[in-house]
Amino acid sequence: MFLFYCGAVLAELDLVRDAETDPATTAIPAQPAGDRPGGDPHRQRRRRTCASLWWWRLVSFAALYLMSQPDFGADETPGWVFLSGLVPDCWADDGYRHWQSVGAVLFVAAVARLPGWQALFNLAPARYLGRVSYALYLVHGPVLHTAGYLIEMRTFAITTAGGQMITDRGYVAGFALGVAFIVPIVVWAADVFWRAVDAPVVRLARRLEARARPRDDGLRDCVFQLGFPLINMCLFVGILFCG
Structure with missing residues (x-):
C-alpha cells in the first residue's frame, strides 16, 4: 500500500x-542586457x-x-x-x-x-511490459504455483543429478534453465489476461467516466481538485488506523 x-x-x-515547465507560462520576457540583474537568465537556467x-x-x-x-x-x-x-x-x-x-x-x-x-x-519492449505489468502482477503467482514449481523440480533434477550432487554451479544452472521456460509462460499468460480482461475493463471504465463527467468545466475542476484528494485522504486514514 x-x-x-x-x-x-x-x-x-x-x-x-x-504545468510549471509549460513554455507558455515560464517564458522569460526579453530585456535589454543592462536591465538583467544577476547575469543572463538563460545561462542561469541552464546551470x-x-x-x-x-x-x-x-x-x-x-x-x-x-x-x-x-x-x-x-x-x-x-x-x-x-x-x-x-x-x-x-x-x-x-x-x-x-x-x-x-x-x-x-x-x-x-x-x-x-x-x-x-x-x-x-523502448518498445519496456513499453509492452508496462502495458501488461498489472496482468503480470496478477498471474505470476498462479503460474508459478502450477507450472512453475513443476518445471523447477525438473530442471534441478537435471542439473543436480536428481538431487545427489547439489553444488552452487548446479543450483545456478537449474535456476537459469527453469527461468528460460517459466518467464515466457508467465508473459504469455499475462498477455492473454491483458487482452481478454484488463484492456476491455479499462475501456469500459473510460466510457463510464465520460458519461459521468460533469459538463461544466468549473464543476469538473472542483471534483478533480477537491473530491479525489479527499477520497484518497479518507482511504489513507482508514488504512492507517484500521490496518
Missing part, C-alpha cells in the same frame, strides 16, 4: 511539474538544469543500490550491515522490503527527471 500511495503522489507531482540532472543521476544510482537489498543475510552482507540496522521495527517481518521499497520510489522519481533513463524505458 505504501508503494501505491507513493506512486499516486509521484504522478501528481509529475503533473504539477509539467540549474545541469546541476539538477547530475543530482537526479546520483539519486537514480543510489536507488538502484537500495533496490538490490539482499532478501536474506543483509545484516551480514558488506555494504548492508549499517543500512540493515536502520530498518524500522514495523518492517521486522519483511525487513528486506524496506530499502527495496524506498529505492523503488526514489528511482521512479529520478526517471521522471532524466531523459536518458526515459529513453531506455520508452
Whole structure:
C-alpha cells in the first residue's frame, strides 16, 4: 500500500511539474542586457538544469543500490550491515522490503527527471511490459504455483543429478534453465489476461467516466481538485488506523 500511495503522489507531482515547465507560462520576457540583474537568465537556467540532472543521476544510482537489498543475510552482507540496522521495527517481518521499497520510489522519481533513463524505458519492449505489468502482477503467482514449481523440480533434477550432487554451479544452472521456460509462460499468460480482461475493463471504465463527467468545466475542476484528494485522504486514514 505504501508503494501505491507513493506512486499516486509521484504522478501528481509529475503533473504539477509539467504545468510549471509549460513554455507558455515560464517564458522569460526579453530585456535589454543592462536591465538583467544577476547575469543572463538563460545561462542561469541552464546551470540549474545541469546541476539538477547530475543530482537526479546520483539519486537514480543510489536507488538502484537500495533496490538490490539482499532478501536474506543483509545484516551480514558488506555494504548492508549499517543500512540493515536502520530498518524500522514495523518492517521486522519483511525487513528486506524496506530499502527495496524506498529505492523503488526514489528511482521512479529520478526517471521522471532524466531523459536518458526515459529513453531506455520508452523502448518498445519496456513499453509492452508496462502495458501488461498489472496482468503480470496478477498471474505470476498462479503460474508459478502450477507450472512453475513443476518445471523447477525438473530442471534441478537435471542439473543436480536428481538431487545427489547439489553444488552452487548446479543450483545456478537449474535456476537459469527453469527461468528460460517459466518467464515466457508467465508473459504469455499475462498477455492473454491483458487482452481478454484488463484492456476491455479499462475501456469500459473510460466510457463510464465520460458519461459521468460533469459538463461544466468549473464543476469538473472542483471534483478533480477537491473530491479525489479527499477520497484518497479518507482511504489513507482508514488504512492507517484500521490496518
